[in-house]
Amino acid sequence: MTTTEFTEDTAAIAFAEAGEQQEAKRMPGGSHADHHQGEAPPKKKPFLQTAIFGAISCSAYFLLFKNESLITETYTMGGWHAAFPVGTALFFSFCHGAFASNLLNILGIEAKK
Amino acid sequence: MKRFVIVLMVALFSIPLAADALAGGGGPPANVMKGIFLKVNETERTAVFLRDGGEKPSDLFLAESVKLDKIELNKKMMVELDEHADQPNVVKEVSTMFIDMTRNKLFALLVVGLIGGLLSGFIGSGGAFVLTPAMMSLGVPGAVAVASNMCHKFPKAMVGAYKRYKYGQADIKLGLVMAVTAIIGVQIGIKIQKYILNHWGNAGSNLYVSTIFVLVLVLVGAYVLWDAQKLAKGSDDKGTPKLALAMQKIKIPPMMHFKVANITLSAWVTVPVGLFTGMLAATIAVGGFIGVPGMIYVVGASAVVASATELIIAFVMGMWGSIQWGLSGLIDIRLTLLILATSLIGVQLGALGTTYVKDYMIKVVMAATMLIVAVSRGAKIPGYLADLGLRSPLEAQSTSLLNAVSFWALVAALGTAGLIIAAAMIRGMAADRRSKKIEGAIDLG
Numbered sequence: 001m002t003t004t005e006f007t008e009d010t011a012a013i014a015f016a017e018a019g020e021q022q023e024a025k026r027m028p029g030g031s032h033a034d035h036h037q038g039e040a041p042p043k044k045k046p047f048l049q050t051a052i053f054g055a056i057s058c059s060a061y062f063l064l065f066k067n068e069s070l071i072t073e074t075y076t077m078g079g080w081h082a083a084f085p086v087g088t089a090l091f092f093s094f095c096h097g098a099f100a101s102n103l104l105n106i107l108g109i110e111a112k113k
Numbered sequence: 114m115k116r117f118v119i120v121l122m123v124a125l126f127s128i129p130l131a132a133d134a135l136a137g138g139g140g141p142p143a144n145v146m147k148g149i150f151l152k153v154n155e156t157e158r159t160a161v162f163l164r165d166g167g168e169k170p171s172d173l174f175l176a177e178s179v180k181l182d183k184i185e186l187n188k189k190m191m192v193e194l195d196e197h198a199d200q201p202n203v204v205k206e207v208s209t210m211f212i213d214m215t216r217n218k219l220f221a222l223l224v225v226g227l228i229g230g231l232l233s234g235f236i237g238s239g240g241a242f243v244l245t246p247a248m249m250s251l252g253v254p255g256a257v258a259v260a261s262n263m264c265h266k267f268p269k270a271m272v273g274a275y276k277r278y279k280y281g282q283a284d285i286k287l288g289l290v291m292a293v294t295a296i297i298g299v300q301i302g303i304k305i306q307k308y309i310l311n312h313w314g315n316a317g318s319n320l321y322v323s324t325i326f327v328l329v330l331v332l333v334g335a336y337v338l339w340d341a342q343k344l345a346k347g348s349d350d351k352g353t354p355k356l357a358l359a360m361q362k363i364k365i366p367p368m369m370h371f372k373v374a375n376i377t378l379s380a381w382v383t384v385p386v387g388l389f390t391g392m393l394a395a396t397i398a399v400g401g402f403i404g405v406p407g408m409i410y411v412v413g414a415s416a417v418v419a420s421a422t423e424l425i426i427a428f429v430m431g432m433w434g435s436i437q438w439g440l441s442g443l444i445d446i447r448l449t450l451l452i453l454a455t456s457l458i459g460v461q462l463g464a465l466g467t468t469y470v471k472d473y474m475i476k477v478v479m480a481a482t483m484l485i486v487a488v489s490r491g492a493k494i495p496g497y498l499a500d501l502g503l504r505s506p507l508e509a510q511s512t513s514l515l516n517a518v519s520f521w522a523l524v525a526a527l528g529t530a531g532l533i534i535a536a537a538m539i540r541g542m543a544a545d546r547r548s549k550k551i552e553g554a555i556d557l558g
Contacts (some may be wrong), residue, residue, distance in 0.1 A: 036425055072211050075446045082439025083262050085446045093268030100458040111280055112468040112545050
């Protein structure tokens with residue numbers, strides 16, 4: 001913050017404290033002061049991310065059930081094939097987990113700040 | 114995020130090594146084989162069976178307990194050999210390895226997954242005690258149900274742990290220290306289980322598991338409920354339990370500082386808690402019922418931090434278990450991923466729910482779940498006592514009544530927990546919005 005901004009800020013606060021809210025808001029530092037008092041800028045909803053992760057997740061589920069018998073057969077062969085179910089579960093947890101997180105965000109269900 | 118990825122990578126690479134080093138316990142039973150039936154002789158009760166990965170078929174003898182109509186040729190089946198039979202290769206049970214996925218089964222898995230995830234995100238554990246029996250009641254063989262549940266547990270716990278780490282609730286160091294001792298605890302738990310199985314057979318093992326289940330859940334659940342009630346009445350929410358304060362006075366090196374839990378104590382104090390968590394996990398499949406109360410009352414972490422840290426332990430142990438079951442090829446990935454579809458939503462909902470409630474609410478949900486699940490398991494005990502000849506056999510009517518009590522108690526446990534969490538979250542969110550509106554009005558002044 002430069003010295004000018006600081007003086008403008010303090011001046012805006014002084015006006016606000018004196019009950020001159022309109023005057024305080026008109027000052028360059030006034031909008032800044034308002035910011036600090038809790039009005040967070042509106043957050044963009046992650047529509048694109050939700051759509052991308054949702055599409056990846058849906059396609060993965062579609063592929064799984066389309067090739068059900070081949071997958072269940074291969075995944076249960078034991079030995080080094082253990083990497084398949086463990087890796088697949090990890091992959092789903094990343095893409096489906098990200099989809100779920102973004103979906104909750106869009107629905108406005110967020111953690112308390 | 115960087116720190117979380119490092120933990121994930123270390124866990125990924127070190128767990129197979131630990132699993133190799135500790136081989137001999139924790140994995141699937143050795144008397145289970147999978148493969149296809151090539152021929153069945155119904156009159157002689159013999160069959161020709163080609164084991165998975167084997168080149169030469171083997172001859173099996175089918176015990177009276179095996180229902181022949183269950184055997185399907187050229188379809189992947191699981192057979193359980195009778196280890197106590199007079200001759201080798203006697204099959205005592207046969208089941209189809211992969212169930213047909215009907216719409217009802219699919220819906221049931223999604224619902225149970227959602228509530229299991231919600232519970233897991235909120236209290237750090239849960240789901241396993243109901244997911245495995247639920248899958249078995251849909252016709253999934255026991256070993257496949259355990260394996261598929263285990264494989265869904267670690268990614269779910271990972272997502273939950275990450276969320277709660279972001280909220281500043283999960284203590285990674287405490288989680289990893291506890292996980293190491295918990296893995297050793299699993300080995301001890303398995304050894305005890307094997308000893309009991311060899312000496313008193315299946316009924317003895319069932320009775321042991323159920324008795325431990327009921328005892329631990331009733332004692333710990335009642336204590337947690339009493340404590341939560343005391344806190345709800347308005348006593349200090351952040352007061353450290355007396356036992357934990359006494360433990361923190363022990364100064365045997367190495368001393369460790371756990372930043373998120375904000376505790377400095379001897380590493381030795383965490384050892385019994387971790388060991389019992391692992392032993393319980395190997396006995397009743399839900400180590401968290403000891404792990405979370407242990408971290409609260411012995412280590413001295415808050416309920417929020419303890420339940421978040423339990424997710425790290427669940428992740429490490431779940432990953433280790435999944436590799437063991439995966440090596441034996443028993444994971445039905447369809448079941449795993451169907452439960453994951455909703456449990457990944459549930460676990461995140463539960464995790465963010467903890468930011469809206471007071472510490473005691475987590476204890477209330479945990480206590481309610483533990484006490485109702487204890488009723489479910491307790492209803493099975495008379496049957497096991499009768500199997501061991503320790504009481505007169507049960508009548509068919511009593512058996513079906515006890516089974517119904519056991520099943521509906523599980524449903525009630527899940528339903529109650531889901532309702533308490535949802536109500537607490539909605540109340541918390543509404544209160545938060547109200548306070549934000551008031552703040553906004555004051556700002557506009």
